[in-house]
């Protein structure tokens with residue numbers, strides 16, 4: 001469903017993503033892990049069509065994802081809209097991802113209006129129920145919600161168009177440890193119930209392994225190796241860099257994992 005083929009993205013001549021390939025089959029959940037600056041967010045943004053490749057390409061259902069800027073030419077706009085129906089992204093920090101002066105109701109109604117989808121009322125109520133939010137929160141503003149509730153709104157917004165693919169950029173790392181596991185379990189439940197294809201970026205191996213059956217390890221823009229969930233749990237890796245990453249993740253002094261709770 002997603003095919004990343006020899007993707008290279010440079011900023012000021014430096015490769016943030018350097019010749020990386022990865023495929024995610026329909027209904028599969030695949031992670032990308034690595035330390036800060038390894039290029040994982042840039043890779044995800046290229047899949048979302050938010051950044052253009054310098055070399056290589058991303059295919060979504062065998063069709064190239066063409067990066068479009070905010071304004072977009074007419075053709076780009078149509079392409080972007082069609083892509084939005086198929087693929088949605090949830091960002092790390094719901095405080096900045098949600099419009100601060102829009103109510104939850106307006107945040108959820110907007111994508112429906114943009115895509116000319118009716119039945120607004122039942123869809124909004126359904127979306128809130130799907131992410132475990134009380135309908136009473138519908139007319140609140142983001143600042144009147146907890147961090148976990150805000151991220152649930154962001155997830156509801158992503159799913160209200162019923163996409164087939166969900167891109168997750170560290171979706172729990174801005175949350176309190178106490179709610180990280182709740183949001184992770186919610187995502188896992190929604191993924192299973194809807195048969196979603198998921199590409200998730202994260203630095204916490206245990207969190208990624210909770211949702212994903214395998215994960216690509218990135219280091220300085222390059223793909224180092226792919227680990228299965230079992231590899232991660234067993235601390236099994238071939239490349240020295242990955243071994244160090246796994247050892248750090250298993251060290252209780254440096255890991256604060258939600259998935260362990």
Ligand SMILES: Nc1ncnc2c1ncn2[C@@H]1O[C@H](COP(=O)(O)OP(=O)(O)OP(=O)(O)O)[C@@H](O)[C@H]1O
Nearest residue numbers: 011012016034035036037038039040041042043203
């Ligand atoms: N828009 C940009 N302009 C210039 N450089 C960028 C841009 N976006 C990312 N970079 C650089 O590309 C490299 C990879 O960044 P990226 O955000 O993809 O890494 P990451 O692994 O997701 O890190 P983090 O976990 O901190 O978000 C970094 O060196 C970063 O400074």
